[in-house]
Amino acid sequence: MSLGTSQTKTSLFIKHAIVILLVTIWTLPTLGLLVSSVRDKDQLTTSGWWTALTTNSQTEVFRLPTAEEQVAVADGYEIRSQLFEPGAKSRITNWGVRADGLTDNQPGRAVPFDDSSTLALAPDGTAVWHSKEKFTHTRGPRLFFGADYPPQFSLDNYREVLASEGVGRAFINTLTVALPATFVPILIAAFAAYALAWMDFKGRFFFLAMIIGLIVVPLQMSLIPVLKLFALIGSTLDVPSKSYVTVWLAHTGFGLPLAIYLLRNYMASLPRDIIESAYMDGATHFQIFVKMILPLSMPALASFAIFQFLWTWNDLLVAAVFLGQGEGKTVMTQQLIELLGSRGDNWEILTSGAFISIAIPVVVFLSLQKYFVRGLLAGSVKGG
């Protein structure tokens, strides 16, 4: 449709406003995840991610070191300590020695700490505790302080989640599941689709109808029987009944109906003349398929490849049932479910873990959006 000339300025403005609102609602949740995953983990749990760019103030407690840390200086003894982590850009705003005396002192100047000592707290968090006599305490006194924490972003959360939470490993496992489970069904489906589109044999329409029917069969119907079948095969042949091989086979089986349907529709829309004339010239169906149909069907093959990759990468159920869990097996979605259970409140881990699992499909999706859309359009248009 072209731009209507009767549109007034106000209606145009309202339209832009509504679209902006909807896009904002759709984008904010993901943006929140992304921003949170690069925030400092203490800031993440104490302030909303939308405040990530503002400095936020917090009050904290610090315990001064024991006497062991003291060093002799010209006019007595000193204990030096640093309240912030190295490299932090935080500033002390006020401090005190009692919880209710937070605003007693300003940073910078040395103030009397007890009878014989003074304490100077610099804004950058360096504390110098000075005494004329030797320190003897075995338990450091506490310091209460308020500080401004400037926005702090780092990839620490990612480092942590990749190294110690099993996400790095799960990433590789997911890749191991998804790649074969994407490419094998395409090949099998392409041959079947060609037969259904261009070959003449008994039961052709019956099989096509069956495949269209199978597209909507809930996965839940297949889980138990196939699992029992694999267990039987596993125990007779003495092979594990849950392995990468079984999950590949399962994904292939479950992906085939849609794959065959999409590819058949595409192949059936290719011009009849070229196929028939090639056949008349003595080419076999196999030659026609390999030399003409496959190259011509590349867009449809790409569409389905993206579908199947997104589906196998994002799948939880098939992997949980047919692959199971374990050091070399747990896939990303399962790992995330586990983290939700065990680290449900550690948002720095959940956000960065989730983002790692989202990144690959989103990149695939954005770079191949054209093919994906084409596949969607072909797959949802009814009629064989």
Added chain:
Amino acid sequence: MLQQILFAFTAIFFAIGGSILFYVGSNLLIDKLLGDNGAPPEKQYRRDKLREQIRPWIFIGPALLFLSVFLVYPVFKSLQLSFWDREGENFVGLANYIWAFGNAGFLTSVLNNLMWLLFVPTMATIFGLTIAYMTDRIWWGQIARTLIFLPMAISFVGASIIWKFVYDFRGPDSEQIGLVNAIIVWFGGEPRALISILFWNNFLLMVILVWIQTGFAMVILGAAIRGVPEDTLEASMMEGASQTQIFFKIVIPQIWPTIVVVWTTITILVLKVFDIVYAMTNGQWGSQVLANLMYNEMFRNGNSGTASTVAVILMLAVMPIMIYNIRSARNSEQ
């Protein structure tokens, strides 16, 4: 780790290599066995015919094998298991079905599934249609569509984490880090543990699927809107119809078949939805759905009878759509 990547690539290599070998090999084989061998023409004609009768089965055979093992056989087996006991050893008649309809968890699931069926396809279609129509005529429409479409690439589990963070709840004394509770507090309300609010929590879960599926509806409906003939629009504009009138009286009726397709596609997806409930609540606080109930019956309770019963009921729910699809395919074929 490197070893496993190698393993994956070896697997791809062997699986694809093996399949290619099968197809090429068997095609060459019948070409060789039944090819031209200098026999008299009438004999050769019979051989040619036989060869071309066998060939389709080489093409479609592997696919049929997979479909039979992973989909056709399981449908009948599940049906059978639903009349058998928990180990699948003794026939128990309708006992599992009687259990289901007397079981509070099952009834809650059916009720929740019905709510999902009403809410998710409807909302996703309405939002998809609105966005498709509105972005069709603005210069940054493509960017807007991509952003709305993006959640389609995100896994249900990933989306659940994203939204769990949106729904996060902290005690009333601390600052809210979840967007929804922060907004509630900003308007002067009391923060709440949203996920455990009975009944309404279902809608919080449904929102996640609407968020994912709107992009799908938008793309399909957008293509349909662009297919609406220009002259019908121009004619109605000439007649002085307003934008709203054109939308409801001209555009919607013309794309109605596509709206039905979108609606049914999302309906099928909704029936199978498992991951979102599993990740968000695992069916607690009255949010159980059939797919998750089936998983629990099988893998927590180890009861293949009741689990199959739930699966069969899911299957019955998609049956009308299945029959409709097959029928319309047959109509367009003949």
